[in-house]
Amino acid sequence: MARTIEAVDRRGKWLRVTMDDGSRLFSHLGMTGSWVRAAVDAPPRKSERAHIDVVRRGRAISVRYVDSRRFGRLVAAQRDIPDWTALGPDPLADGVDVRRLSQAFAKSRRAVKEILMDQRVLAGIGNILATEALWAARVDPRSPGAALWPGDARAVATGLRRAIARELADRDDTFFVYGQAGEPCPRCGTRLSSVVLGGRTSVYCSGCQVRRNTG
DNA sequence: AACGGAACCTGAAAGC
DNA sequence: TGCTTTCAGGTTCCGT
Numbered sequence: 001m002a003r004t005i006e007a008v009d010r011r012g013k014w015l016r017v018t019m020d021d022g023s024r025l026f027s028h029l030g031m032t033g034s035w036v037r038a039a040v041d042a043p044p045r046k047s048e049r050a051h052i053d054v055v056r057r058g059r060a061i062s063v064r065y066v067d068s069r070r071f072g073r074l075v076a077a078q079r080d081i082p083d084w085t086a087l088g089p090d091p092l093a094d095g096v097d098v099r100r101l102s103q104a105f106a107k108s109r110r111a112v113k114e115i116l117m118d119q120r121v122l123a124g125i126g127n128i129l130a131t132e133a134l135w136a137a138r139v140d141p142r143s144p145g146a147a148l149w150p151g152d153a154r155a156v157a158t159g160l161r162r163a164i165a166r167e168l169a170d171r172d173d174t175f176f177v178y179g180q181a182g183e184p185c186p187r188c189g190t191r192l193s194s195v196v197l198g199g200r201t202s203v204y205c206s207g208c209q210v211r212r213n214t215g
Numbered sequence: 216a217a218c219g220g221a222a223c224c225t226g227a228a229a230g231c
Numbered sequence: 232t233g234c235t236t237t238c239a240g241g242t243t244c245c246g247t
Contacts, residue, residue, distance in 0.1 A: 013241080028241085028242090029240095029241090030224095030240095030241055030242080031224095031225095031239065031240060031241055031242095032224090032225080032226090032239085032240090047225080067224095067225095068224080068225050068226065069223090069224050069225050069226080069239085069241095070223080070224050070225075071223075071224070071225095071241055071242075072241090073242090083242095108217095109217090110217080110218080114218095117241090119242090126240055126241070127239095127240060127241085128240055129240095173240095178240085179240095198218090198219085199219085199220070199221085199241095199242095200241085201238085201239085
């Protein structure tokens, strides 16, 4: 029953644990999930959904999967699952390719923010990064992908890289516009607006994020 | 195929 | 104080 973990890797919001017998474990944290290390004999914490006991350098450790909202997923499989294989490039591991972004935008009339959050285009871009990147690029999140101007893909790519870098630096969860609707735009002072796209709140500045339109 | 909207869950915060 | 409503860092499903 005991197996040896051969590799742990991440792609976008998915984590993959590969065992020496080829079996795999996939984990997605959803909105509220987390993995927490604990003593093997520690009682389950609130909202604990699963646990894995491992031996590392001779010491037993328990890793607990906690997820109050239960949107996360934990999947055991013998091979890679479609949720994993369908993922686009990972921005950190593979970089953000301007041409790929540009092509994804060009072939879709969906709002640019929804395209950015499509995990097949880039893996791991969620509401925060998409919101921050479009603000940085001065692009209105409602703009149809196919209506973007030349140079927009590059600006959005740059915005994504910056937003990711900021998140990694972790300034105590401070964002330029995410969660700041009603506050002044840090760039031009206009009151930040909010609109729902694909069921997700999208904050943007009507003053400096220009809407691209077709025709 | 593509789009908007609801559904899936719980809990913290805001509103009354 | 306490009950109700709203909202949340994500994804999937369903009807049009």
